[in-house]
Amino acid sequence: MNAHAPIAATETPDYAGLTVTPVSTVLGAEISGLDLRQPLSPETVAAIRSALLRHKVVFFRDQDISHEDHVRFGRYFGDLEGHPVTAHVPGFPEILHIEAADGMKLREEIVPLVRAANKWHTDVTFRPAPSMGGVLRARHLPPLGGDTLFADTAAIYRDLPQALKDRLADLTAEHDILQSYGYRVDQAKRDELRAAHPPAVHPVVRTHPETGEKHLFVNKVFTTRILGLPEDEAQALLADLLDRVKTPEYQVRFRWTPNAIVFWDNRATQHYAILDYWPQERIVERVTIVGDAPF
Numbered sequence: 001m002n003a004h005a006p007i008a009a010t011e012t013p014d015y016a017g018l019t020v021t022p023v024s025t026v027l028g029a030e031i032s033g034l035d036l037r038q039p040l041s042p043e044t045v046a047a048i049r050s051a052l053l054r055h056k057v058v059f060f061r062d063q064d065i066s067h068e069d070h071v072r073f074g075r076y077f078g079d080l081e082g083h084p085v086t087a088h089v090p091g092f093p094e095i096l097h098i099e100a101a102d103g104m105k106l107r108e109e110i111v112p113l114v115r116a117a118n119k120w121h122t123d124v125t126f127r128p129a130p131s132m133g134g135v136l137r138a139r140h141l142p143p144l145g146g147d148t149l150f151a152d153t154a155a156i157y158r159d160l161p162q163a164l165k166d167r168l169a170d171l172t173a174e175h176d177i178l179q180s181y182g183y184r185v186d187q188a189k190r191d192e193l194r195a196a197h198p199p200a201v202h203p204v205v206r207t208h209p210e211t212g213e214k215h216l217f218v219n220k221v222f223t224t225r226i227l228g229l230p231e232d233e234a235q236a237l238l239a240d241l242l243d244r245v246k247t248p249e250y251q252v253r254f255r256w257t258p259n260a261i262v263f264w265d266n267r268a269t270q271h272y273a274i275l276d277y278w279p280q281e282r283i284v285e286r287v288t289i290v291g292d293a294p295f
Contacts, residue, residue, distance in 0.1 A: 056150070084197065122269065156215075156216045173226045206295065216241060
């Protein structure tokens with residue numbers, strides 16, 4: 001396997017006075033040396049963006065931010081968007097209120113259903129322009145458990161056999177909101193979602209608009225089928241690609257602490273929120289940054 005080589009200290013770029021500490025050899029870094037309750041300078045915003053592009057997911061600790069601070073931080077990196085199903089924080093339509101599986105409050109009788117539906121994914125790929133990134137803040141944590149895993153989809157793509165890369169080069173796939181959310185809403189809401197969000201078609205391999213890296217761009221939650229192939233062949237290929245994100249060498253695991261914040265590049269990663277804390281609660285809040293159409 002050939003994901004990333006370890007990041008040498010001599011390779012660390014200038015981050016405008018911030019301390020950026022890699023937490024694995026593949027992806028992920030912790031950023032310290034700033035207070036997100038305060039407005040950030042353009043130089044600091046540029047440094048955070050640079051760290052995000054390099055490490056794909058960045059972590060901040062001990063940031064007791066307000067809702068206003070959360071929105072301000074997200075807007076440094078682009079416009080913000082809501083969500084057609086997940087609830088938002090009252091008075092802050094830009095901030096999603098997430099319990100368990102995107103807003104489904106846990107009850108004993110639905111825990112097996114929600115765990116079975118919990119999958120590796122890239123957010124909102126049912127949109128023609130999936131989000132650029134998400135900024136997730138811990139509000140209430142269980143005493144143990146509730147970690148989040150992130151995977152580097154460029155590293156996954158790089159390790160594919162060349163023959164498979166050639167096969168994927170011109171393929172597209174369908175992404176459908178009902179694949180994930182259809183089972184948790186009534187028929188009227190399903191009809192509303194289908195009208196507002198018809199299936200989107202994206203390349204199976206997308207090019208990152210800022211780094212130029214190639215990324216595998218299919219995920220278990222929203223990708224329903226690969227187009228242009230016989231059905232049996234398409235499903236077998238999709239299953240193979242979806243399975244590759246499970247390899248630990250492509251992953252980093254984040255252990256939440258009070259007032260921690262995670263900022264991930266949604267164009268370059270998949271993530272998985274581990275549901276291992278029932279009957280305790282885990283409540284997080286997210287702002288989502290508008291993205292662009294994959295190419």
